Amino acid sequence: xxxxxxxxxxxxxxxxxxxxxxxxxxxxxxAFFVIALIAPYVVxxxxxxxxxxxxxxxxxxxxxxxxxxxxSFGHAAFLATGGYTTGYLLSxxxxxxxxxxxxxxTSASTLLGLGFGLLAxxxxxxxxxxxxxxxxxxxxxxxxxxxxxxGEDGLHGIPRGKLLGVINLADNLAMYYFVLxxxxxxxxxxxxxxxxxxxHVLKAIKENEPRATSLGYNVDRYKLVAFVISAALAGLAxxxxxxxxxxxxxxxxxxxxxxxxxxMTLVGGVGTLxxxxxxxxxxxxxxxxxxxxALGDWVNVILGVIFILCVLMFRAGIIGEFQKFYKKxxx
Amino acid sequence: MSMIFGVPIAVxxxxxxxxLINGAFYALLSLGLxxxxxxxxxxxxxxxxxxxxxxxxxVVLFNTLGVNYWVALILAPLIVGVVGVLIEFFLLRKIANExxxxxxxxxxxxxxxIQGVLTNIYGVSGLRYPIPEVFRGGVNLGFMFxxxxxxxxxVAALVVCIGTWFMIEKTKLGSYLRAGTENSQLMQAFGIxxxxxxxxxxxxxxxxxxxxxxxxxxxxxxxxxxGANILIIVxxxxxxxxxxxxLGAVITGLAMGIIEGLTKVFYPEASSTVIFLVMVLVLLxxxxxxxxxxx
Numbered sequence: 001x002x003x004x005x006x007x008x009x010x011x012x013x014x015x016x017x018x019x020x021x022x023x024x025x026x027x028x029x030x031a032f033f034v035i036a037l038i039a040p041y042v043v044x045x046x047x048x049x050x051x052x053x054x055x056x057x058x059x060x061x062x063x064x065x066x067x068x069x070x071x072s073f074g075h076a077a078f079l080a081t082g083g084y085t086t087g088y089l090l091s092x093x094x095x096x097x098x099x100x101x102x103x104x105x106t107s108a109s110t111l112l113g114l115g116f117g118l119l120a121x122x123x124x125x126x127x128x129x130x131x132x133x134x135x136x137x138x139x140x141x142x143x144x145x146x147x148x149x150x151g152e153d154g155l156h157g158i159p160r161g162k163l164l165g166v167i168n169l170a171d172n173l174a175m176y177y178f179v180l181x182x183x184x185x186x187x188x189x190x191x192x193x194x195x196x197x198x199x200h201v202l203k204a205i206k207e208n209e210p211r212a213t214s215l216g217y218n219v220d221r222y223k224l225v226a227f228v229i230s231a232a233l234a235g236l237a238x239x240x241x242x243x244x245x246x247x248x249x250x251x252x253x254x255x256x257x258x259x260x261x262x263x264m265t266l267v268g269g270v271g272t273l274x275x276x277x278x279x280x281x282x283x284x285x286x287x288x289x290x291x292x293x294a295l296g297d298w299v300n301v302i303l304g305v306i307f308i309l310c311v312l313m314f315r316a317g318i319i320g321e322f323q324k325f326y327k328k329x330x331x
Numbered sequence: 332m333s334m335i336f337g338v339p340i341a342v343x344x345x346x347x348x349x350x351l352i353n354g355a356f357y358a359l360l361s362l363g364l365x366x367x368x369x370x371x372x373x374x375x376x377x378x379x380x381x382x383x384x385x386x387x388x389x390v391v392l393f394n395t396l397g398v399n400y401w402v403a404l405i406l407a408p409l410i411v412g413v414v415g416v417l418i419e420f421f422l423l424r425k426i427a428n429e430x431x432x433x434x435x436x437x438x439x440x441x442x443x444x445i446q447g448v449l450t451n452i453y454g455v456s457g458l459r460y461p462i463p464e465v466f467r468g469g470v471n472l473g474f475m476f477x478x479x480x481x482x483x484x485x486v487a488a489l490v491v492c493i494g495t496w497f498m499i500e501k502t503k504l505g506s507y508l509r510a511g512t513e514n515s516q517l518m519q520a521f522g523i524x525x526x527x528x529x530x531x532x533x534x535x536x537x538x539x540x541x542x543x544x545x546x547x548x549x550x551x552x553x554x555x556x557x558g559a560n561i562l563i564i565v566x567x568x569x570x571x572x573x574x575x576x577x578l579g580a581v582i583t584g585l586a587m588g589i590i591e592g593l594t595k596v597f598y599p600e601a602s603s604t605v606i607f608l609v610m611v612l613v614l615l616x617x618x619x620x621x622x623x624x625x626x
Binding site: 065069071119122123125126127129130131133134135137138141142145255259262266297298299300301303304305306307308310311312315 | 368372373374422425426429431432433434435436437439440441442443444445446447448450451559563564566567569570600603604607608610611614615618619
């Protein structure tokens with residue numbers, strides 16, 4: 001009689017509904033992609049690239065907070081490690097192509113992520129945030145004192161180089177499409193992860209860790225893998241960002257940056273795929289606008305107020321609130 | 332000059348004293364964090380901002396109203412404590428039933444706002460506060476020179492730490508606090524006003540931070556960002572010690588200060604990172620912390 005369960009009309013309609021919502025989602029992603037393809041002809045490409053880099057950074061961060069429930073307050077370390085490694089290699093070895101430098105930067109932050117992860121997952125809950133913050137501060141001081149980072153001055157005038165030795169990235173449009181490709185790759189990785197059986201185990205750990213353990217899952221290993229992938233993608237974002245702006249500085253390693261990525265994710269919607277992207281676009285645009293206005297000195301205050309308002313009133317974030325609204329009115 | 336481990340004793344003991352003073356601040360701050368964590372189960376990311384508020388309050392009260400050090404020592408923590416109670420009542424309480432991550436993020440946002448506003452008013456260059464008359468000068472101990480004020484900081488911090496320990500472990504109020512840490516719902520059922528207790532606890536934890544700020548005002552440069560960096564160190568101290576015990580927090584704080592001081596003598600390059608390295612070591616060897624009970 002088991003076959004009848006699958007053949008039942010109720011089950012069929014559920015499946016159909018699921019397919020329909022999947023199709024709608026694909027259409028939404030498609031629309032976003034088309035907009036992203038046209039955007040550099042309308043908006044200044046460097047600004048768009050900044051958004052894409054931070055969006056990838058936030059997507060990587062959200063993999064942990066949104067899908068495993070781990071709040072990392074040290075993600076700046078991965079952004080900076082990717083950036084410094086890529087920047088140092090490109091400015092030291094003139095023959096090096098950017099994709100290899102990016103690969104090196106991503107590998108470096110992956111390794112760092114492995115180290116952070118092994119230490120931080122030894123404690124749970126609230127300690128996790130403190131440990132990652134302290135470890136990132138350790139990395140920050142390391143970069144302040146190291147000579148290869150240029151200390152307080154940072155690295156400037158990093159050459160963009162030729163992608164695969166062929167495509168000249170000095171051209172902003174070429175650079176933009178490369179950054180877009182990298183972003184789509186990172187987004188696809190997270191999308192695939194979240195919807196895989198592995199991603200479902202992560203969600204189970206988030207919902208109820210003791211139960212996941214009792215079901216026989218090696219919870220620590222799952223957390224570690226998620227942490228390392230998140231660190232790798234954050235490093236990828238940092239590497240690409242360094243090439244875009246041709247500079248790597250201590251700003252990227254500062255705890256402030258770790259806080260900013262939390263804010264981007266929170267504003268956009270924790271635990272939604274598009275949330276961090278929208279949040280990054282929001283925060284980057286806001287900072288851009290504020291920097292040019294009379295309120296330039298008040299950026300931190302305004303970010304802090306947004307933090308407080310989000311926590312008190314819009315915990316679901318822009319995308320989350322939109323989803324709630326959509327479900328209530330159109331379903 | 333007599334030497335020890337190839338270092339003049341005067342240099343060594345001088346750095347040890349500086350380390351002990353830093354340690355006293357770490358102890359006071361981690362104690363406040365532990366008290367707040369015990370009942371509210373949140374990590375107060377605004378703790379550094381309250382420390383800074385205590386110091387800034389002292390300077391501003393002196394510059395505008397001529398309030399002297401001793402009055403400020405009481406008044407500044409009280410003012411900041413009231414601010415803390417108000418923040419608990421109007422903000423933190425609203426999300427007490429949500430995931431604790433949100434309270435943490437709220438206090439982080441608060442710290443950004445407090446620091447940002449005050450930076451715009453007072454700048455980052457640092458305000459000076461004179462060492463109070465009584466504590467000018469110092470005494471020569473033979474092997475080192477001990478400024479009176481530095482001795483006072485250590486004594487005052489220790490007295491407050493031990494007083495806090497006594498209050499929590501030995502008094503009726505403290506027993507409520509400990510009971511609330513175990514099971515606040517049950518305690519509410521016994522007719523104790525838990526929401527009030529939570530407000531007061533947050534206020535008290537914040538007062539400890541502000542008290543440390545007042546002590547710091549005459550010896551450190553007072554700036555709106557002075558709390559941010561010390562807070563991250565204190566987080567590492569808390570991870571090392573674990574938040575399970577009050578004496579543990581105090582001992583760990585002092586010990587980390589001393590280790591930092593010693594590092595300044597023997598390997599200055601690592602002095603800013605040594606506490607984080609100790610944290611890494613402790614996480615490897617004893618993940619629950621030196622005095623921690625839970626994992």
